[in-house]
Amino acid sequence: MATKTLNGSQIVLRALKDQGVDVAFGLPGGVLLPFYDEIYQQNELKHILVRHEQGAMHAAEGYARANDKVGVVIVTSGPGATNTITGLVDAMMDSIPLVCITGQVPTALIGNDAFQEADTTGITRPCTKHNYLVKDVNDLARIMHEAFLVARSGRPGPVLVDIPKDIFLAEGPYVGPSKVEHKTYRPKVKGDFTDIKEAVKMMAAAKKPIFYCGGGVINSGPNASKLLTKLIKMTGYPCTLTLMGLGAFPASEKQYLGMLGMHGTYEANLAMHDCDLIINIGARFDDRVTGRLDGFSPNSKRIHVDIDPSSINKNVLVDLAIIGDAGHILEDMIKAWKSEQAIPNKKALGQWWEKIEGWRKVDSLKYKSTKKVIEPQFFLERVAALTKGKNAYFSTDVGQHQMWAAQYLPFEEPNRWLTSGGLGTMGYGLPAAMGAQVAHKDALCVCVTSEGSFMMNLQELATCVEYKLPVKVFLLYNAYLGMVRQWQEMFHGERYSASVLESHPDFVKLAEAFGMTGLMAETPDQVDDIIQQTLDIDGPVLTVAKINRTAKVFPMIPAGAAHNEIILGEKDLPDDAQNNTDAMVLT
Amino acid sequence: MNIRDKELRLHTISVLVDNESGVLARVIGLFSGRGYNISSLTVAEVDGEIRTSKITIVTRGTYQVIEQIKAQLQRLVPIHKVVDLTVDGPSVERELALIKVKGVGEKRVEALRIADIFRASVVDSSNESFVFEIIGRTQKLDAFIELMQPLGLVDISRTGIAAISRGPEAM
Ligand SMILES: Cc1ncc(C[n+]2csc(CCOP(=O)(O)OP(=O)(O)O)c2C)c(N)n1
Numbered sequence: 001m002a003t004k005t006l007n008g009s010q011i012v013l014r015a016l017k018d019q020g021v022d023v024a025f026g027l028p029g030g031v032l033l034p035f036y037d038e039i040y041q042q043n044e045l046k047h048i049l050v051r052h053e054q055g056a057m058h059a060a061e062g063y064a065r066a067n068d069k070v071g072v073v074i075v076t077s078g079p080g081a082t083n084t085i086t087g088l089v090d091a092m093m094d095s096i097p098l099v100c101i102t103g104q105v106p107t108a109l110i111g112n113d114a115f116q117e118a119d120t121t122g123i124t125r126p127c128t129k130h131n132y133l134v135k136d137v138n139d140l141a142r143i144m145h146e147a148f149l150v151a152r153s154g155r156p157g158p159v160l161v162d163i164p165k166d167i168f169l170a171e172g173p174y175v176g177p178s179k180v181e182h183k184t185y186r187p188k189v190k191g192d193f194t195d196i197k198e199a200v201k202m203m204a205a206a207k208k209p210i211f212y213c214g215g216g217v218i219n220s221g222p223n224a225s226k227l228l229t230k231l232i233k234m235t236g237y238p239c240t241l242t243l244m245g246l247g248a249f250p251a252s253e254k255q256y257l258g259m260l261g262m263h264g265t266y267e268a269n270l271a272m273h274d275c276d277l278i279i280n281i282g283a284r285f286d287d288r289v290t291g292r293l294d295g296f297s298p299n300s301k302r303i304h305v306d307i308d309p310s311s312i313n314k315n316v317l318v319d320l321a322i323i324g325d326a327g328h329i330l331e332d333m334i335k336a337w338k339s340e341q342a343i344p345n346k347k348a349l350g351q352w353w354e355k356i357e358g359w360r361k362v363d364s365l366k367y368k369s370t371k372k373v374i375e376p377q378f379f380l381e382r383v384a385a386l387t388k389g390k391n392a393y394f395s396t397d398v399g400q401h402q403m404w405a406a407q408y409l410p411f412e413e414p415n416r417w418l419t420s421g422g423l424g425t426m427g428y429g430l431p432a433a434m435g436a437q438v439a440h441k442d443a444l445c446v447c448v449t450s451e452g453s454f455m456m457n458l459q460e461l462a463t464c465v466e467y468k469l470p471v472k473v474f475l476l477y478n479a480y481l482g483m484v485r486q487w488q489e490m491f492h493g494e495r496y497s498a499s500v501l502e503s504h505p506d507f508v509k510l511a512e513a514f515g516m517t518g519l520m521a522e523t524p525d526q527v528d529d530i531i532q533q534t535l536d537i538d539g540p541v542l543t544v545a546k547i548n549r550t551a552k553v554f555p556m557i558p559a560g561a562a563h564n565e566i567i568l569g570e571k572d573l574p575d576d577a578q579n580n581t582d583a584m585v586l587t
Numbered sequence: 588m589n590i591r592d593k594e595l596r597l598h599t600i601s602v603l604v605d606n607e608s609g610v611l612a613r614v615i616g617l618f619s620g621r622g623y624n625i626s627s628l629t630v631a632e633v634d635g636e637i638r639t640s641k642i643t644i645v646t647r648g649t650y651q652v653i654e655q656i657k658a659q660l661q662r663l664v665p666i667h668k669v670v671d672l673t674v675d676g677p678s679v680e681r682e683l684a685l686i687k688v689k690g691v692g693e694k695r696v697e698a699l700r701i702a703d704i705f706r707a708s709v710v711d712s713s714n715e716s717f718v719f720e721i722i723g724r725t726q727k728l729d730a731f732i733e734l735m736q737p738l739g740l741v742d743i744s745r746t747g748i749a750a751i752s753r754g755p756e757a758m
Contacts, residue, residue: 125613126620130664133608150664184605184667310658313651317590 008137008168009038012101015144017044018177021072023063023438024048024101025056029076030116031103031165038168048438048467051459053080055431057087058457061096062418062435066393066445068221070152071435073100078116081123081162086425088127088158093422094244095219097156099147100128104164107135120162129157134164137172145180154187155308156219187307191324193332199279199303199320200336206277206301207348208355209237212260215244215421216282216306217326218414224327225249225414228281231334235344238356240268242283243406244421251410257356258365261289262557263403266364266566269555271356273563278302282326285316286422295562305329364555364568365407374524376401376476376547380408380448383474386531392444393418393436397429397453400482403553405448427456430473434460437469444535447473451504452481461514464540472534473542475507478549486552511542519543588674592650597626598673599645599680599750600657603758605665606632606640613663614642623648623656627682627725627747639667641758643750670758672750680750684728689716690739698738705731716741 006014012035016024023046028036039047050056053075060071075084081102091098105114121133130150132143143161151159203209211232217224225248232239232255239249240260249256258265260272272278278300283289285304290296293315302318304311305326312321322329336342367377394409395418396402402419411417418436420428433447454475464471484499511518517537521530527545534543556567604610611630618625627645632638646656653671660669672678686707688698691714698717702709707721716739721731725748732743752758 121609122612125609126616131609135608155662183665185664308658308662310655310662312658313590314655317651 004174005171006174007034007038008140008163008170008172009035011137011140011172011174012144012163012168013038013042013045014174015141015177016072019070019145019148021070022046024072024074025050025059025063025435026074027051027053027056027076027080029078029080029103031077031105032074032168034165034168035074035103047074048463050431050463052457053083054086054427055434055457055460055463057084057098057100058090058425058428058431059435059438059460060098060100061087061091061094061428062395062432063439064096064098064435065218065418065432066415066436067439068415069439070097070099070148073098075100076103076116077105077120078118081118081120084160085124085127086423086427088124088160090420090423090425090428091158092127092129094420095156095215096158097151098158099151100158100160102160102162103168104133104162106166107164108166110164120160124160127158128160129155131160131162133162134167137167137170140167140172141175142180145175145177146182148177149180149182150185154185155216188323189307189325189328191305191322191329191332193336195320195322196329196332197336197340199322200333200340200342202277202301202303202320203235203237203279203337204340204342204344207345208275208352209235209277209279210257210271210275211237211239211249211279211281212242212272212283213239213245213248213281214242214283217245217248218282220282220326222414224325224330227327227330227334229253231330231337234334234337236349237279237344238271238353240264240272242286242289242421243419245283246406246417247411247414248282250412252412257360259406261286262291262559263407263553263555264557265407266362266555266568267356267359269557269563269566270359272297274355275300280304280306280318281330282306284311285314287315290316291557291565292560292562295565297563362568369524371524373548374521374527374545376404376545376551377408378524379474379476379521379527379545379547380404382527382531383446383448384409386528386535387444387446390444392416392446393433393440395419395429395432395436395445395447397447397449397456398424398426398483399450399453400478400486400551400553401448401450401476403483404476407553409448426453429453430457430471431460433471433473434464434469437464437471438467445469445471447471448476449473450476450478450482451501451507458510461511461516461540461542465515469540470538471540473540474531474534475542475544476547477507477544478547478551479504480549483553485550489550489552491558507542507544516540516542521545588650590651590654595647595649596653596673597645597647598653598671599643599678599748600660601670601672601750601758602642602644602660603633603667604640604642605667606638607665610640610665611642613665614644614660617659617663618644618646618656621659623652629747629749643748645748668758670752672752675752677753678750679753680724680748681722682725682728682746682748683720683722684732684743684745685710686719686721686732686735686740687716687742688719688735688739689741691715694738698735701731701734701738707731
């Protein structure tokens, strides 16, 4: 039977359908006209027209993260493609599966500095897990399927497919996904069972163990979080999560110590410092987590479970590495824990918990509230309280508000927390919440942001309005690039160089100009009412809370310090903090 | 080999890749982007039918860095296999150099005599110059070049190292 030929545009659409894609975020341009013409004449793929290609990227990331699926982006050549760079690197750093389709000038013009030509595969090579330039329509279907395979398997990441205009128009054969097998790419999924048994032995022998888990658990799928929770409960050991891992273990569990790292809780960081065994599942010993490496957890043995061999011994040397998918390995760990009849050292564990409870009593997230001004922590606690049980999705931008959100919003399930961890991309929040809302039409999707970040992608409000995406934006207004200001106050002699936002729009009017509702809370007594109104309004809402302008994120481990050098609050600041020149790198 | 060993060592890494466009840029970009050093790099197609190429890279680093490099290479999608010839058993390494020496009279004779000792062959000659071809280990090439220096050395072209494991096994 001869394979039916289709044109390139139809091949791409057919491949998207066969890959289970029903929505894509994009913005057209010259070289994409044939493709968009084909999109117009079908209704299997829903196309969300964004207002900026960066918005499409973060929307696809939010969609992917909230939905455990591959996010798809379609952008034009040249500036369309270059506008995706931040999103590609963001997805790369946080291991988010994306397929980004970029249009390219016709094959015959490539290399001639044609109108809107950019060397897209050249520019994006270090920003993608893999990329392709399609030079022959006969390869198009295979490349599309490969792109999805590579994006979603192993350590997930963004894959870019650059398609010249003439390839969209050329006729070629279509092959289905089952016919495509990759020549070289074979990520390891199952962990070595001997190593897993060894890990379980180490776990049972530990006196002061701690689970340190991250985004790898979330990437492995919702079942991995269930298995993790089961294993942690079986052992009775404490657990801390990274920023990317929030939701992998329920925040309400007693064994949960909160987030660790630069703005992690006292108990999580001190337990990491003091433990004798770290059981790392799907986290990567990021520098924001470890603090100063030579002061990191000085007396511990380390087990590291990761799907990416290059994560092993990259920053922190480990004693036992298990390469594979977190879900599979957790399943085997549970099996081994049972078959080896592992019994933790009850007495040691009791003492360990006693110590941890002592640290927990310090209550490192406590803050002072007044009746006059809204404390950001208070606002977020009220958001948490009033959205409780609504199974909400939360995105954030980057800065102080992001850290407060991570500290004060409790996550019970995976895939509910969307934040830019690795790259720390201001402008991520609104489009990401929009993407989550596209994935979950009826769910509550909230973006916690602040004006510095929000202004970087606020054009997507128009997209929210157009597609009736009822995203709720809570903007913690401080008229500063708050996190920059915090570092300047603490480490740069209160010289507020370029961190004061002198001019700002009237955000309520801005929302109205976009055709949505804008609300504003200025005092603590308005907070509950405003939050409730925001949630009750049918449609997107931009709600501004004027917060204490000089509030700071605590606890804090300054850059270049160790976990036990954690600063709990204002009074705890060391005298020489201002001379700490290491403290130059920002979140 | 100990992961805590802080000593810098040269490693010869053999990488079998799909010969698709951009693959060399991917490998080189990885080295420059992550700040790894490249002492020598060679690349050529080794199987025209299935279109695979072999890249041989000589790099310097601590054990931990070398392990990182191998893992990072393995992560690249079009890569079939990565082998560290320096630690994975005995191997042979060869390099070829073309060396141009300009001179007349006694120096010219001396250059020829040394070339003979080194088993370098003359692949081009004129009244006042020779081009020698020499094949061997890097150290041998270095030694030859050093001896040619005072005898009118004017130009050098080296291929970089090609290497393969000893014994019957394929990579
Ligand atoms: C695109 C981008 N540019 C610059 C930074 C550096 N940076 C980190 S936090 C921050 C301030 C963020 O201000 P805002 O969004 O108002 O949040 P706040 O800290 O006030 O909560 C800046 C500029 C960044 N993370 N991303």
